[in-house]
Amino acid sequence: MALQCQQNSYLTEFSSKVVSCNPGQLVISKKKKQPGYEVILEDTILFPEGGGQPDDRGKINDVDVIRVTRKQNQAVHFVETPLEVGSEVKMEVDWTRRFDHMQQHSGQHLITAIAEAKFGYKTTSWDLGSKVSSIEMDTPTITLEQLSELEREVNECIRRQIPMTPRLLEPGSPELEQVRSRGLPDDHIGPVRVVEIEGIDHNTCCGTHVSNLAHLQAIKLLSLEKGKKGKTNVMFVAGNRVLDFVGRAYDREKGLTGILKCPPEEHVEMADKLQKSLRISNKTCTGLLRDVAVLEAQRYKSQPNRDPVFCLHRKEGDSEFMNIIANEVGNENALVLLSVGDEKGAGTFLLSGPADVVEAVGPKVAEVLEGKGAAKRGRFQGKATKLANLKLAEEVLREHFKTQEAA
Structure with missing residues (x-):
């Protein structure tokens, strides 16, 4: 027997009788299940999933049908409200979806x-x-x-x-x-x-x-x-x-025409030109950023009575920027704390210095910055979720030096 939805797919309303209504659960995910009722009708215009086609949505007596599945030649409708067995009900299908x-x-x-x-x-x-x-x-x-x-x-x-x-x-x-x-x-x-x-x-x-x-x-x-x-x-x-x-394609085309300032037939050519220009600009900026890293390190090293704690944050920096500074300063007696990213949010950080000191205070710095990382060869690198705490991290480093001096 074919269901009404299979006999006449254009039927949007239909009346039938409730054959059964039993408590059931709809599996939303591995950890979430929705309680409700599994309803079988004498016939239905709501298609159960099958043949690669998703199931219909609709209503039974103004009650939303959340899922429709197939059990042999019957359709099982999952609803949140029970329906009286033997009662006549009216169905409506979500025609747009159907x-x-x-x-x-x-x-x-x-x-x-x-x-x-x-x-x-x-x-x-x-x-x-x-x-x-x-x-x-x-x-x-x-x-x-x-x-x-x-x-x-x-x-x-x-x-x-x-x-x-x-x-x-x-x-x-x-x-x-x-x-x-x-x-x-x-x-x-x-x-x-x-x-x-x-x-x-x-x-x-x-x-x-x-x-x-x-x-x-x-x-x-x-x-x-x-x-x-x-x-x-x-x-x-x-x-x-x-x-x-x-x-949607036309709306995107209009938007690109306004941004690129050229007719649609020139969009690809103009975008290609902009990409090439951007690559050149990025390469230039990268080179300048590397020069800045070297200068920052040299500026610190040139101080006659330099602070044993050197902290520097640069929003637009990257891992290479931090490593260049750490390499230039070296792992002597200084503790260098470098960070890049959103100074009020998340980013990455690098702590360098004597290996034993870095291994001892690195986890404390990560904890203050609400992040995590690992130590290796005198460096502790990690990700931080709260760079706003950089001042507190600096205090951790200074406290270490105070403890060492007191000892």
């Missing part, structure tokens, strides 16, 4: 059928994503020319307004041997549902589909990605998602 799933799933059938007929590329799996869907094809490579040809042909089929029709076949029917299929679920019982694109494809499928390819509006094949085990993923959008994709 129609989007219909368009993507039907689009996948069409792309799969044309790719196999035209190039011999079989579909091994597919994923209906929240924004972009993908089809895994059993081929290591697909050329851009083939992708363009595939896109032209699927959209030509849409323009021809070809009907798409579901029907039921009895198990063992000779006709089933001619139907494209990746197999049935182990717990399948009853007739086998087949979805036909007239003159193009016959495929076993439990999902909801458009009744005519014209309802797909358009399909855009976006890109190719390397799949697992010598396969290729074809990324696509269908129907309303094409309009959404174009809208």
Whole structure:
């Protein structure tokens, strides 16, 4: 038996009776479970997940349906409020979500059928994503020319307004041997549902589909990605998602036009020029920062009665900046505390000096800066989450020297 959602995917409201309502739990994550009720109805317009298609959302008597799963030939609706067994209830489907799933799933059938007929590329799996869907094809490579040809042909089929029709076949029917299929679920019982694109494809499928390819509006094949085990993923959008994709692309184009101060056809060239200019600027800044590191170290070393504690923070510095200073100062009698990053937030730090002293006070400095790190060869390097405590860290170092002098 096919559910109402499979018989008529365009049905948005439907009445049925409650067959059972039992306490249950919805697994949100490994540590989180939501209590509620598992409801089975005589029939439903809410599609349970299956065939690569996510489940529907909707309402039963104004009660939100949070999940719909399949149990053999029945749909199990998960709700937070119990429903009276034997009572008649009214269902409503979230049509925006449903129609989007219909368009993507039907689009996948069409792309799969044309790719196999035209190039011999079989579909091994597919994923209906929240924004972009993908089809895994059993081929290591697909050329851009083939992708363009595939896109032209699927959209030509849409323009021809070809009907798409579901029907039921009895198990063992000779006709089933001619139907494209990746197999049935182990717990399948009853007739086998087949979805036909007239003159193009016959495929076993439990999902909801458009009744005519014209309802797909358009399909855009976006890109190719390397799949697992010598396969290729074809990324696509269908129907309303094409309009959404174009809208977002246009908004980005407008934004880039304003920033780059050039027409859209020059965006790539201008961005490339800016990147090259940025690389040159970064290289120059890096060289200057290294020179500053050497000068800071020399300035400290040139002091006639220099402080045994040298602390320096530079927001735009990096690990190499700190290491240059530490190398220039050396691990003699001075304790050098260097830090880079947001002086009021997180960053990295380096403590250098005599190895035994660094190993003793390094963990204390890390604790004050609410970070962690490790000592190695007279240096303690780590990450800090609270560089605002640098003054307190400096006090830890000075306290060490006071203790040493007192001893």
